[in-house]
Amino acid sequence: xxxxxxxxxxxxxxxAGVTLVFGGGAKEAEKEAKEFIIFHYWTAGGEKEAIDExxxxxxxxxxxxxxLENPVAGGGGALMLAVLMxxxxxxxxxxxxxxxxxxQQKAFIDAGYLESVNDLWEKTNFEARINPVWVKTxxxxxxxxxxxxxxxxxxxxxxxxxxxxxxxxRPPESYDELLAACKKIKAAKPDIWPLALGTREKVWSTYxxxxxxxxxxxADFYEKANTGRINFKTDPTFRKAMDRYAALxxxxxxxxxxxxxxxxGALIKTGEAAMYWxxxxxxxxxxxxxxxxxxxxxxxAMPKDIWMGHADTFPLAKGAPHPQLAKDWLEICxxxxxxxxxxxxxxxxxxxxxxxxxxxxxxYRQRSAKDLASLRAVIDGYHGGMMTPAFGxxxxxxxxxxxxxxxxxxxxxxxxxxxERNKLKEACSWFWK
Amino acid sequence: MKYxxxxxxxxxxxxxxxxxxxxxxxxxNLVASLTQWQGMKATWQFAGLQNYFDLISLRRFWVxxxxxxxxxxxxxxxxxxxGFILAYLFTNLGRIEKVFRQFFLYPMALAFIVTGTLWxxxxxxxxxxxxxxxxxxxxxxxxxxxxxxxxxxxxxMIFSAFWQYVGFSLVIYLGAIRGLSYSMIEAANIDGAGHIxxxxxxxxxxxxxxxxxxxxxxxxxxxxxxxxxxIMTGGGPGIKTEVLPYMMYRITYxxxxxxxxxxxxxxxxxxAAAMVIPYSLWALKKWVRE
Numbered sequence: 169x170x171x172x173x174x175x176x177x178x179x180x181x182x183x184a185g186v187t188l189v190f191g192g193g194a195k196e197a198e199k200e201a202k203e204f205i206i207f208h209y210w211t212a213g214g215e216k217e218a219i220d221e222x223x224x225x226x227x228x229x230x231x232x233x234x235x236l237e238n239p240v241a242g243g244g245g246a247l248m249l250a251v252l253m254x255x256x257x258x259x260x261x262x263x264x265x266x267x268x269x270x271x272q273q274k275a276f277i278d279a280g281y282l283e284s285v286n287d288l289w290e291k292t293n294f295e296a297r298i299n300p301v302w303v304k305t306x307x308x309x310x311x312x313x314x315x316x317x318x319x320x321x322x323x324x325x326x327x328x329x330x331x332x333x334x335x336x337x338r339p340p341e342s343y344d345e346l347l348a349a350c351k352k353i354k355a356a357k358p359d360i361w362p363l364a365l366g367t368r369e370k371v372w373s374t375y376x377x378x379x380x381x382x383x384x385x386x387a388d389f390y391e392k393a394n395t396g397r398i399n400f401k402t403d404p405t406f407r408k409a410m411d412r413y414a415a416l417x418x419x420x421x422x423x424x425x426x427x428x429x430x431x432x433g434a435l436i437k438t439g440e441a442a443m444y445w446x447x448x449x450x451x452x453x454x455x456x457x458x459x460x461x462x463x464x465x466x467x468x469a470m471p472k473d474i475w476m477g478h479a480d481t482f483p484l485a486k487g488a489p490h491p492q493l494a495k496d497w498l499e500i501c502x503x504x505x506x507x508x509x510x511x512x513x514x515x516x517x518x519x520x521x522x523x524x525x526x527x528x529x530x531x532y533r534q535r536s537a538k539d540l541a542s543l544r545a546v547i548d549g550y551h552g553g554m555m556t557p558a559f560g561x562x563x564x565x566x567x568x569x570x571x572x573x574x575x576x577x578x579x580x581x582x583x584x585x586x587x588e589r590n591k592l593k594e595a596c597s598w599f600w601k
Numbered sequence: 602m603k604y605x606x607x608x609x610x611x612x613x614x615x616x617x618x619x620x621x622x623x624x625x626x627x628x629x630n631l632v633a634s635l636t637q638w639q640g641m642k643a644t645w646q647f648a649g650l651q652n653y654f655d656l657i658s659l660r661r662f663w664v665x666x667x668x669x670x671x672x673x674x675x676x677x678x679x680x681x682x683x684g685f686i687l688a689y690l691f692t693n694l695g696r697i698e699k700v701f702r703q704f705f706l707y708p709m710a711l712a713f714i715v716t717g718t719l720w721x722x723x724x725x726x727x728x729x730x731x732x733x734x735x736x737x738x739x740x741x742x743x744x745x746x747x748x749x750x751x752x753x754x755x756x757x758m759i760f761s762a763f764w765q766y767v768g769f770s771l772v773i774y775l776g777a778i779r780g781l782s783y784s785m786i787e788a789a790n791i792d793g794a795g796h797i798x799x800x801x802x803x804x805x806x807x808x809x810x811x812x813x814x815x816x817x818x819x820x821x822x823x824x825x826x827x828x829x830x831x832i833m834t835g836g837g838p839g840i841k842t843e844v845l846p847y848m849m850y851r852i853t854y855x856x857x858x859x860x861x862x863x864x865x866x867x868x869x870x871x872x873a874a875a876m877v878i879p880y881s882l883w884a885l886k887k888w889v890r891e
Contacts, residue, residue: 361745367837423726423749425838440727558639561855565661569839572751578660589655590639590856 201374205256206482207265209248210514214452218514222317225500225509233493238262254508256281261485263494267314268554269479270305271596276483282313283486288495289315292502297520301545302479305553308598314483315498317507318516321536322375322447322548323382323476324467326433327456330447331360331442331542339468340443343383343412346470353442362419364441365571367430371550373567374560376413376445378549383471384409387526387546394554395599396592400584407580424571436465447477451532452515466530475536478552479519556595562586627870634863652864665845668755669762669872672823672844676759681815683763684807688798691771692778695740702775706768713765717832719786724748724833751838758833758842760825770815777811778804809888817881824873845869 203587204226210219223235238251252265261281267273276282289295289312295303298316306312325346327339332349335356340346352364367373382390385405393406400406421441424432433450435441437459444450451461459465468474482501488494500506507518510528517528517537525537547553550560563583568580587593637648656662687705691698702795708716723730724747732742752804781804789803805812827846830836836843836851845865 313641368835370835370837423746425749425754425834426721426725426746558856558858560852565836565840568837569661569841572839572841582660585658589858 183593202232203234203236204230204490204497205238205262206497207238207248207252207262209266214513214515218510218512221509221513222497222500222506225503225506229496229500230493256485259487261487261489263488263490264482264484264497267481267483268551268553269302269314269316269481270547270599271556272553273306273314273481273483274308274553274598275440277308277313281486283484283488283491284310284311284313285315285495285498286310286486288498288502292499294502294520297522298580299475299521299540299545301547302519304599305547306481307417309601312573314481315501316403316479316481316519317501318511318514319477319479319519319536319540320447320449320516321475321477321540322551323379323470323474324448324532325443325445325470326436326450326467327443328402328436328439328441329462329464329466331357331439335442339466339472339601341468341472343380343470346443347412347415347577349443350416354419360439361421361435361441362436362443363416363421364432364444365420365424366427366429367424367568367571368426368428368431370564370568371560372429372432372446373571374546374550374564375447376416377563378476379414379445379470380409380413381406382474382476382546384412387474387544390546391554391599394549395596396555396559396587397596397600400587407576410576410580413570417571417574420571425568448532448536449515452528460533461530469535469539473543475543476548477536477537477540477545478548545589554596554599556590556592559590559592559595562590629764630863630866633859634867635859638859638863639857648860652861653868655861656864656868661840661843661848664840665843665848666872668844669823672753672759672826673820675756675874676762676823677816677819680763680819680858681767681770681812684767684815685774685805685812686800687767687771688774688817689804691775703771708765709721709768711765713762713826713828714832716761716765717829720757720764721748721833744815748834748842751836751841754834754838755842758829762822762829766819766822770819773815773818774808774811777808781807806888809884813881813884813888816884817877820880821873824869824889845872876887 204207208219213286224236227233235398238248248266252262256276256279267276268591271281294315302316306314306316325340330338331353335349335353337349337352338345340349353360353362365372365376376393378390381393385393389405391425392509393400393403393409398406416540421432423434426599427435429446430450430453432441433444433446433453434457436444437454437457454465455461458575482498484491501510502520504518504520504523507520508523511518511523512529516532517525517533517540519524521541523537525534525541528537549555550557550564555563563586566579566582570576634652635647635649636644637646637651638644639688691701694701711719726732726742726746726749729747731747732745735742735745746753748757750757785807786799786803789799794803825846826844827850830842830844830847831850834842846869849862849865849869852858852865
């Protein structure tokens with residue numbers, strides 16, 4: 169009798185559970201039709217306001233749709249990526265998510281997680297409105313899978329105006345001027361480090377590498393080198409670029425291993441360092457710590473005739489639960505209004521060239537927007553997805569080591585070995601098709 | 602009750618299963634280390650020993666091996682030695698010992714992540730506690746990089762682990778010394794042996810089991826030290842403070858080179874086994890079973 173009671177209780181509990189799950193499920197399905205699911209990691213101040221601008225427009229177009237954000241805070245998206253990968257693998261994708269371009273996006277495409285949006289690009293005449301570099305790095309075998317929303321420029325050299333003035337140095341616009349400036353600053357003020365750097369996140373060592381490639385061999389060489397189309401071991405231009413990197417090392421803040429990118433940026437404020445090679449997101453940080461543009465700090469582009477940077481993109485997920493809403497979202501990203509409102513808050517510039525540079529309040533972004541619309545552009549090695557993430561991760565370990573020993577020979581040897589091991593040339597062949 | 606083999610096996614099944622999972626994983630890992638597996642999807646293409654050859658051709662690998670050995674010597678020996686000496690001093694302390702023991706043991710309660718964060722704050726060259734104190738008393742600290750100094754970083758890191766683990770070896774030795782008969786020490790005392798002589802010639806040879814436990818446990822800690830490296834320097838400056846487990850993580854999860862990551866873990870297993878097993882056998886024979 170006792171046993172019978174036990175079994176019936178267990179059965180009843182099971183039944184209750186089943187009804188709950190399925191009953192709830194039915195209700196969910198009803199609700200789902202009015203939902204839009206988006207994954208992003210723009211949760212910090214400034215970033216959050218930026219994406220809210222897009223939500224505002226989206227809400228105005230779809231007042232009855234509930235936006236389901238799954239923002240995972242900070243960490244450069246590593247956390248979001250882990251959650252996202254789980255969702256994609258289990259066949260439960262969001263409608264769209266925050267992504268990069270180039271090889272970073274290609275990983276998703278290869279895994280079959282993205283759907284092409286060529287029709288949207290054609291409908292909005294997108295290709296004609298943007299710099300060719302975006303087409304080149306977002307089109308894979310004739311298909312595009314995403315819409316880029318913002319462009320961050322990274323070939324900026326920020327400097328402390330007072331230190332440069334005291335040392336009698338003009339803001340450098342080429343590698344030679346940079347090296348000369350470093351020497352002059354070091355001679356005039358031995359206590360000040362000419363170049364700031366933080367390698368607590370090792371990726372910043374690759375930004376200096378990109379700069380040396382770009383200023384030594386030009387844009388075409390840069391693209392070839394970062395996609396593995398040169399022979400690293402024997403290429404004379406590559407060796408020259410590495411020699412130039414090594415020549416800068418004595419002028420770099422020596423304790424860079426303990427600094428994150430913003431802490432290293434603060435060295436410009438405290439006057440411990442004079443110049444800093446960093447993307448334009450540092451502008452928001454400088455304003456936040458109370459530095460005044462054109463009074464405390466300014467910036468020069470290097471080389472001045474090339475725009476380098478990267479974009480954030482929104483791809484369309486394959487099997488997105490609400491494909492139409494997702495496409496509407498992407499379309500908002502292509503509009504002048506959406507792109508402008510987003511980028512004004514985000515601290516970046518628009519991908520599309522039809523937003524006039526004069527809308528930006530600061531001279532730096534005005535110049536970035538103007539240059540992006542008119543100059544040859546290239547994308548960053550690591551964050552831009554020019555190189556594969558696997559090679560890039562290896563590269564930053566090699567380069568941070570190089571920063572401690574200035575050993576050009578072994579750095580070249582290791583880069584060559586890593587490119588071969590990670591099959592860099594094959595993996596990047598899409599770029600040259 | 603009559604001894605029944607069948608029952609024995611039945612009752613052992615859960616244990617065998619649990620342990621079996623570990624060995625299955627090791628075997629699976631061994632197989633993966635022989636494949637060309639790159640990227641997130643398994644390929645299971647046989648590559649022979651290629652991963653191992655790739656691995657030993659890396660300069661990084663040898664730096665890592667060297668660092669692991671630096672850890673072994675500069676972490677285990679000082680920690681054991683100081684723990685032992687402290688334990689001896691503690692036995693002479695009397696009742697206040699209970700209080701002091703807590704002080705020394707508290708760092709053990711911290712996770713490596715906490716220790717690492719604390720010490721990397723203190724070591725920070727520009728705003729850290731150590732350099733600030735030195736500056737306050739008039740030292741020139743512009744060249745003192747601590748963990749930012751490529752040559753000294755690993756020792757700074759080992760020191761913070763030493764700080765954390767001294768309490769551990771202290772407690773092990775305290776227990777071991779308590780187990781000794783006091784008459785032996787008294788006899789030595791009467792014969793006119795000094796403190797240092799008593800310590801190293803009378804007590805040390807008799808707490809061999811303590812030394813065995815302490816050094817083996819510390820050796821295992823050094824072979825798997827990862828969190829401290831991760832939080833304090835991320836292997837930097839450059840690769841100067843990297844250890845094999847850290848490189849294994851980078852290769853596997855950052856570069857998605859699963860085959861090579863698996864081969865790194867096999868190398869760690871072999872190295873650890875090659876050190877710990879002969880040492881334990883030797884120590885057991887010498888100190889415990891005599």
